[in-house]
Amino acid sequence: MRAIGWIAVNVFRESVRDKVLYNLVFFAILLMGASYLIGQLTAGQDVKIIKDLGLAATSVFGLFIAVFIGIGLVSKEVEKRSIYSLLAKPIDRYQVIVGKYAGLVLTLAVNMAIMTVAFYSVLAYMGWKLHAVAMSWEAPALDPALLKALTLTFVELCIVTALALFFSTFSTPLLSAALTVGFFVAGRLSGDLRNFNTIVQSPAAGKLAGAVYWVLPHLEPFDVRAQVVHGQPVPAAFMALTVVYGLLYIAALLVSATVIFSRRDFK
């Protein structure tokens, strides 16, 4: 457990050294600039647009971190040959995988926590500036329900990180990035595969689509941004089911990654 912790902390430190947290500056500038510009560009709905923008930016920035750091977690160690010194130490290979994963999740968590604070700060300012029209909003500016959307976004990013790590155990960084982004997009659109058999004539194609549907990560339920922004309820049971689904999928990916990594011969 201690070995996993050390590897995780080192991944986090490496991310900080790689200036990953610089994206927080871009995030803050984006939101602050938008809060000023939106009022000039639209007729009303400023808070709604800032919420949409903040939630989408949190997801996109996190996605970049998850993909572009995730794909290098293992392959970079192999390329630099630092994997030899790592495996020479008294640690199991599964500890390397779990530690690397935990480190990147820690990076994402810190990143998201700071972005959430910046997001709520901008919303507090918008709420103060536009309090005269607050009665027209579907949800208050400082709506705690936004945390539900942010929580599900975080779990979704953890799945993407696990995908990136999984692909990086057996593939090159470029291919891993392509596969991870491909799975992310397919996961967002996976709902369409469910009824694929009703629009194709070939029963085999229908069955194949059905099988793919159950294997792909279902990322659509993790997107409750629109519901939250419009003040629609997101039931606690839905949240719990979605989060547990995410955790099981992550566990499956980490086990698969460990199996592949354990069988790899680095000679």
Place this chain on the structure above:
Amino acid sequence: MIAVAAVSVLMTGAAALQLARERSYPRSIVNEDTLYITSGNALRRMTVGYAALAADLYWIRAIQYFGDIRLGVESRADASDYPLLYPLLDLTTTLDPRFNIAYRFGSVFLAEPFPGGVGRPDQAIALLEKGLREVPGKWEYLTDIGFVHYWWLHEYREAAQWFDRASGVPNAPWWLRSLAATTLAQGGDRASSRQMWESVRDTADNDWLRGSADRALRQLLALDQMDELQQTVDRMIRQNGPPPSGSLIQVRGGVATDPTGVPYEVDASGRVGLGRKSSLFPLPDQPVHRVTPAS
């Protein structure tokens, strides 16, 4: 230090060249009336989960598109109408079906006649009905459809039916029931129009809608003033003959002006009208029709 100075000199030179080129060859304005993607459902899939943000961008584009043409109408005589406004609003509301303001503002833009809008009350109603399919109990959309029937189509019986439907929605304001009754009984007279717009102004939940109601009330006031002035002008015509087109009307306090301060004008036929520069122009068709109360 030398490098900083060199970069500064080079950048200043580039900016000066750009300025010279822009002065010599001003950029021609291309009216790019093109929507590359017209299917809202296809666009929704292409946004991969970021549909709400895409809806915001299409909403901003719709506002800018409307504003650009509206300003163009004021500065150029050859300005086109708004062929893309409905498709843009349709895309916006397909990407985010609960985009309340896109339905409500959009219907105002669509219903008002050119140059203030598209002059398509049918499209305004279609947009609001799309919103109703998404949120069936939204009394605001039901009321807005009633307004379009009342104000732009002068279909007072239909308007009364929509107001009545709106008044039956839980939490709808109390005045909708009396508005439905008044519309059915006296639909088309200025008093009921005034009552309608005062209700809208007093219950508006945003500045834009309040401003729109204020403008309609000023238009009604202008109609009253024009009726009074017409009597004066008719008297003058009987005494002195018809005035030249574009004449202003002298009253005791000076030139007669509309509620925005722009002088009224008399045309060649002796009719009093708004000045073309008035922000109240064009006035809606004067509501004169009456309907027989339903038995």
